[in-house]
Amino acid sequence: MKLIHCPKVGTRPASEFVYGGLWRPMPDPDSTTDMEWSHYVFHRDGAPGVQREWWCHAPTGMWFVAERDTMKDEFLRTMTVAEAMKDLAHG
Amino acid sequence: MPLRLLKNAFSDAPDPRFFNTPRGLRDSYDVVIIGGGGHGLACAYYLARDHGITNVAVLEQGYIGGGNTGRNTTIVRSNYLTPEGVKFYDESVRLFQDLAEDFDLNIFYSERGHFTLAHTDAAMRTMRWRAEVNKHFGIDSEVVDRDTIAEAVPMMDLDCGGEHPVLGALYHAPGAVVRHDAVAWGYGRGADKRGVEIHQKTRVTGIRVVQGKVTGVETDRGVIKTGKVISMVAGSTPRVTKMAGITTPIVIHPLQACVTEPMKPWLDTIIVSGSLHVYVSQSSRGELVMGAALDPAILHSTRSTLDFVEGLADQMLDLFPFLGNSKVMRQWAGMADMTPDFAPIMGRTAVDGFYIDAGWGTWGFKATPVSGKTMAWTVANDKDHALIEPFSLARFDRFELVGERGAASVGH
Ligand SMILES: Cc1cc2nc3c(=O)[nH]c(=O)nc-3n(C[C@H](O)[C@H](O)[C@H](O)COP(=O)(O)OP(=O)(O)OC[C@H]3O[C@@H](n4cnc5c(N)ncnc54)[C@H](O)[C@@H]3O)c2cc1C
Numbered sequence: 096m097k098l099i100h101c102p103k104v105g106t107r108p109a110s111e112f113v114y115g116g117l118w119r120p121m122p123d124p125d126s127t128t129d130m131e132w133s134h135y136v137f138h139r140d141g142a143p144g145v146q147r148e149w150w151c152h153a154p155t156g157m158w159f160v161a162e163r164d165t166m167k168d169e170f171l172r173t174m175t176v177a178e179a180m181k182d183l184a185h186g
Numbered sequence: 187m188p189l190r191l192l193k194n195a196f197s198d199a200p201d202p203r204f205f206n207t208p209r210g211l212r213d214s215y216d217v218v219i220i221g222g223g224g225h226g227l228a229c230a231y232y233l234a235r236d237h238g239i240t241n242v243a244v245l246e247q248g249y250i251g252g253g254n255t256g257r258n259t260t261i262v263r264s265n266y267l268t269p270e271g272v273k274f275y276d277e278s279v280r281l282f283q284d285l286a287e288d289f290d291l292n293i294f295y296s297e298r299g300h301f302t303l304a305h306t307d308a309a310m311r312t313m314r315w316r317a318e319v320n321k322h323f324g325i326d327s328e329v330v331d332r333d334t335i336a337e338a339v340p341m342m343d344l345d346c347g348g349e350h351p352v353l354g355a356l357y358h359a360p361g362a363v364v365r366h367d368a369v370a371w372g373y374g375r376g377a378d379k380r381g382v383e384i385h386q387k388t389r390v391t392g393i394r395v396v397q398g399k400v401t402g403v404e405t406d407r408g409v410i411k412t413g414k415v416i417s418m419v420a421g422s423t424p425r426v427t428k429m430a431g432i433t434t435p436i437v438i439h440p441l442q443a444c445v446t447e448p449m450k451p452w453l454d455t456i457i458v459s460g461s462l463h464v465y466v467s468q469s470s471r472g473e474l475v476m477g478a479a480l481d482p483a484i485l486h487s488t489r490s491t492l493d494f495v496e497g498l499a500d501q502m503l504d505l506f507p508f509l510g511n512s513k514v515m516r517q518w519a520g521m522a523d524m525t526p527d528f529a530p531i532m533g534r535t536a537v538d539g540f541y542i543d544a545g546w547g548t549w550g551f552k553a554t555p556v557s558g559k560t561m562a563w564t565v566a567n568d569k570d571h572a573l574i575e576p577f578s579l580a581r582f583d584r585f586e587l588v589g590e591r592g593a594a595s596v597g598h
Contacts, residue, residue, distance in 0.1 A: 110493070114483040130583055137435040137526055137582040141424030143486040165438075166486050 115149030214411035222246025227373035228558020234380035247389035251370035257520035267593035281555035289372035300361020400539030421521025444517035448472030529588035
């Protein structure tokens with residue numbers, strides 16, 4: 096069975112987790128053009144590679160961030176939201 | 187057929203192939219189509235037949251029809267939700283109905299009737315909405331009650347074991363299944379006969395763009411000059427758009443399907459349940475062809491999983507408890523190119539000479555004829571065909587989505 100490691104809850108069966116979409120910074124809605132906003136809302140890189148994503152451990156409602164290879168379906172790393180935010184701040 | 191086989195057994199010459207294998211790639215073509223699935227081959231066919239454009243190469247990295255075309259569960263219908271979708275898919279159904287004659291090839295087009303079951307009041311409301319939109323455009327579509335379903339499908343447990351009883355359904359008499367390979371081969375043979383070159387085992391690795399204009403494609407067999415490139419690669423779309431330097435809203439999720447061992451005929455209609463996330467039809471060989479919803483997370487892979495068959499069997503047994511002992515024979519997956527509004531992305535793009543036909547997700551097989559035809563027109567005239575204008579990539583920048591989810595998410 097496939098397992099996923101949540102930084103708070105520990106390692107649990109994949110069936111307990113819900114995928115929550117791409118993790119990415121939101122541009123400031125007040126200072127973006129309509130075009131930039133539509134690109135943020137709809138457009139995605141979409142190509143295979145390593146990406147950061149929201150995941151949720153459903154039974155506890157715990158949200159966290161995972162780095163996953165979308166070609167191999169491998170989780171490379173998981174981190175708390177606070178850790179992921181810190182990475183964003185450091186660019 | 188058996189006689190022909192016997193004749194071949196005594197002769198040295200093999201049966202004529204469906205297509206020629208062109209020798210090598212030429213230096214340049216008027217149009218290069220990336221992807222030898224149903225859409226790419228149909229587009230090549232209509233470019234040659236309707237517009238006299240025959241200096242065309244279809245480049246296919248594997249073998250023709252080996253992508254989603256050969257992995258799909260072949261449901262053809264037009265009972266969509268939006269006026270844009272209904273008009274578009276209705277034209278496709280019409281084209282499908284004449285295709286066997288166009289090709290002089292049996293494509294096993296089989297009208298079965300299509301039930302979309304509703305298990306909740308909210309689902310019943312969507313069915314009524316769809317029926318009204320459909321009727322407005324002259325499409326045979328109506329809401330039916332439990333008794334009608336019971337009569338058509340006596341083997342169904344309409345109460346679903348008491349868990350989520352069926353309240354009614356949307357019934358679409360023209361709903362059909364078709365032999366997918368025959369559709370790809372028919373278009374391929376028709377294009378080949380008219381001079382189009384179909385190059386299998388030829389992968390596009392780059393697209394050359396100079397000052398916003400396409401000048402050629404790079405392949406693993408060399409570089410080709412061309413001013414017009416059409417991307418018809420379904421699950422590989424983000425990889426190809428990246429080569430052209432554009433982004434789209436498309437993300438890739440696996441979609442799985444499976445078949446059971448053959449059994450005596452007992453199901454002559456197509457059954458879909460959006461609430462249970464399953465659908466089923468019985469093939470002419472007797473196998474049940476079954477599918478479910480998308481895999482939840484993005485993945486560029488055609489691996490299949492036990493989770494899928496387990497989940498599907500669980501829901502299928504609610505509808506048809508007597509299937510408890512039947513065995514699943516094969517399962518597989520395709521890579522579905524999903525859009526946020528469940529409508530396709532078609533037509534011209536910001537790069538001059540780069541055309542896109544994608545966002546076919548879980549529903550694009552039925553669009554094979556109409557996509558080929560409208561994309562051929564679009565490329566020949568360098569102007570989006572009226573039927574595909576609402577599906578342009580630029581709709582997202584205008585926030586003008588075509589909300590088709592209510593009719594497309596599980597029903598295909
Ligand atoms: C399990 C499943 C069930 C489905 N059921 C239905 C259904 O019941 N009804 C329905 O209408 N639709 C259904 N669909 C959707 C349908 O299969 C697709 O939308 C449709 O077949 C897409 O056709 P296509 O020709 O655009 O793509 P494909 O058939 O995928 O063809 C694209 C081709 O491009 C090639 N290619 C990719 N990259 C390159 C490159 N760089 N160079 C050269 N070639 C390349 C690929 O090898 C592939 O052969 C289903 C899909 C799946 C996966």
